[in-house]
Amino acid sequence: MSKRVLGAAMAAVLVVSGCGSGGDDGPRTLKLWHYEGPDSAMGVAWAEAIKQFESTHPGVKVVFEEKGFEQIQKTAPMVLNSSDAPDVMEYNKGNATAGLLSKQGLLTDISDEVTKRGWDKHLGPGIQTTARYDEKGVMGSGKWFGVPNYAEYVMVFYNKDMFARQGIAVPTSVGELTAAMDKFVAAGVTPLAVGGAEYPAHQIMYQLALSKANKDWVDRFQRYTGPVDFHDAAWMHGASTFADWVDKRYVGKDSAGVKAEDMGVSFMQGKHPIMISGSWWYGRLASGIKDFQWGSFLWPGLTAGSAGNMWVVPAGSKNKELAYDFIQITMSPQIQDKLRDAGGVPLVDTGSASSAAPQLKEVAENFKTLAAQDRLAFYPDWPAPGYYDVQVSAVQKLITGTATPHQVMDEIAKPYQENLANVGK
DSSP states (O other), X not given: OOOOOTTGGGOSOOOOSOOOOOOTTSOEEEEEEEOOOTTSHHXXXXXXXXXXXXXXXXXXXXXXXXXXXXXXXXHHHHHHTSTTOOSEEEEOOSIIIXXXXXXXXXXXXXXXXXXXXXXXXXXXXXXXXXXEEOTTSOBTSSEEOOEEOEEEEEEEEEEHHHHHHTTOOOOSSHHHHHHHHXXXXXXXXXXXXXXXXXXXXXXXXXXXXXXXXXXXXXXXXXXXXXXXXXXXXXXXXXXXXXXXXXXXXXXXXXXXXXXXXXXXXXXXXXXXXXXXXXXXXXXXXXXXXXXXXXXXXXXXXXXXXXXXXXXXXXXXXXXXXXXXXXXXXXXXXXXXXXXHHTTOEESSOOOOOOOSOHHHHHHHHHHHHHHHTTOBOBOTTOSSTTHHHHHHHHXXXXXXXXXXXXXXXXXXXXXXXXXXGGGTO
């Protein structure tokens, strides 16, 4: 994440059901946190999972608290080190987040449970990368500290009606995409809906860098397999091209203060023809867009993406067995099909026919293409603690024109290089 603030406006606590923790003869509770909006594919699926859990666990109530992505991102280390820790929670994957918490001893090693319940059999090697962390908190090997239950990736959403009015075909290359944006600018339309105050501006810059990169470049940056030059051809292409996109008015200068939620709403309102963001928007767009036809296409080449955020069991969880049972339900065919048919990307292929519209089937099929072609490149803010805020701030300066591409890359390089000692590099 990446990186998401879907439903951030609903970050206030929402208690679905629950009661105080009682003694052995009183009602029991499972305290659950996640940050998926209720109309997102994951929100729909997890709501159904809560119902199934309560029906299969008489006497147990789920106390669900919806948190904003940013809220959990910033407060998790503090909360998990207190008596307020939930029993199971959704958390961002990667070295800077789940990896850091695992290294700090705040997450439960669930390796035995993964094997016992067969979760590992549903998750291929590439998907397992973000669930396993070594003693230094580096992803890709070691113990299991989480279970992803959906997948995600960055793509290009577009307004078919606006494209048709300009006579523009679906782009198949970055060059064709920029030609399309030139045509919109000439017609007085700002092509890109962008959130610069949160994601995805820094993800777009990463996408541009990836267009000049390969998997070795990704592994060196994400998994510390070799030196990283933040002024190499790929990184500088990303930063310089993003700055160029601002100069060419593909990106509005006012987007520096736009949050992700407002970006998505502006696209749904038909104010911009293009939004480069993640598959987690699919269900939201399907339910929210009423006045025009829309679609999506894959970014050419490597793209930001991975297994989705994952369920983790805090070390301070008071009901770990119940937490494992809940995770089991979210991995079940019924819930995975619910996720798929609501526009999400399931990780468990149940083999059943989808009842989703063709538009929603596309998101799962495209992920299969990316996975089969080994084109997933994780997310740019993963490698260092606090890196998300650093990158958001740095790329904001490209939008406002207050820093050069070289200065921005210096800013992004510094915390990465400082963190290498923490991971023994």
